[in-house]
């Protein structure tokens with residue numbers, strides 16, 4: 001099958017935009033743990049963050065392969081799209097399951113950048129990966145839901161107007177299946193921040209603008225419930241393939257950046273009177289990382305093709321996320337090793353990208369949970385948890 005996933009004009013445009021945000025820019029943000037506001041603004045103004053929003057709602061109406069191309073190029077340029085990537089996939093929940101009124105109210109603003117939907121509140125400190133055990137509750141009181149509880153790792157909450165929030169509307173012991181009784185809300189954080197919503201930043205090993213949130217009788221209009229009450233877990237799951245595909249593309253971009261950097265340095269750096277890249281001990285890990293990246297990229301393209309054909313490619317999206325994250329991590333290792341001591345020097349950007357690439361072994365889904373998915377849903381082995 002031939003299928004053009006290249007979106008070359010988009011890639012060229014993103015590369016041009018990223019050239020205005022060189023390593024020095026990302027290094028400064030990283031040092032100060034500062035949000036890359038200027039970069040996100042430039043990306044928004046150029047329309048790239050609205051790529052997946054339908055034209056009828058003010059977006060570019062492009063397929064997911066275009067979103068993947070955008071994110072890959074950002075990472076391939078040495079930047080990091082984690083500051084804003086969530087907008088691409090969280091928006092999909094509103095698009096697929098929101099009412100016409102909600103789409104009309106929110107999507108055009110998200111598309112033109114006047115509204116930011118960057119925050120996605122699912123993970124909680126006590127439940128972790130076991131999402132259905134989450135403890136945040138939403139109790140209906142007339143036209144309002146009252147929300148109480150806590151989230152952790154809610155990235156970009158300080159830099160977002162809206163948040164997609166998963167909370168329990170029916171206690172776990174009152175539903176037949178633990179996946180029932182959870183609901184999704186579109187929370188306008190501007191109305192509750194500093195009052196019933198407290199946001200506390202968490203400093204992390206890389207610059208990620210992540211936070212913990214506390215809800216203390218936080219009111220959310222019932223009109224902001226997405227879809228049907230109690231069906232929220234299904235809505236969140238329906239966005240997971242898109243999320244995994246887009247994150248995979250970021251990993252491929254990282255892998256290409258590490259490989260380019262390593263191959264160039266191995267060719268230029270002379271020790272013992274010859275380029276270090278002339279030694280097979282140096283060139284093989286880079287060549288292997290390239291092979292692994294290309295293989296992972298094929299799986300990513302397979303997931304994209306199936307997704308764009310209207311399928312629900314859980315297997316391919318999960319495999320892609322795992323293989324692409326592994327490929328970027330192998331490339332990161334090879335790149336640090338090739339640079340010797342300079343791999344640890346801030347000004348080379350490698351140690352920063354290395355810290356950033358490590359995240360994808362854990363988030364948005366850890367490798368173990370992908371292996372569990374493959375074992376249970378693809379290979380029909382017993383459920384392990």
Ligand SMILES: Cc1cc2nc3c(=O)[nH]c(=O)nc-3n(C[C@H](O)[C@H](O)[C@H](O)COP(=O)(O)OP(=O)(O)OC[C@H]3O[C@@H](n4cnc5c(N)ncnc54)[C@H](O)[C@@H]3O)c2cc1C
Nearest residue numbers: 120121122123128129153154155208363364365366368385
């Ligand atoms: C920087 C950062 C940003 C994030 N951003 C967001 C965000 O915006 N929104 C959001 O909702 N979440 C976010 N997360 C949360 C992320 O999705 C979780 O950290 C991740 O899913 C793992 O959950 P956990 O940290 O609770 O680990 P745990 O669930 O406590 O698991 C710890 C370890 O045990 C393993 N493990 C657990 N259960 C099993 C099992 N049954 N079998 C095998 N292994 C198992 C896991 O794989 C993991 O390695 C973010 C996390 C980080 C670090």
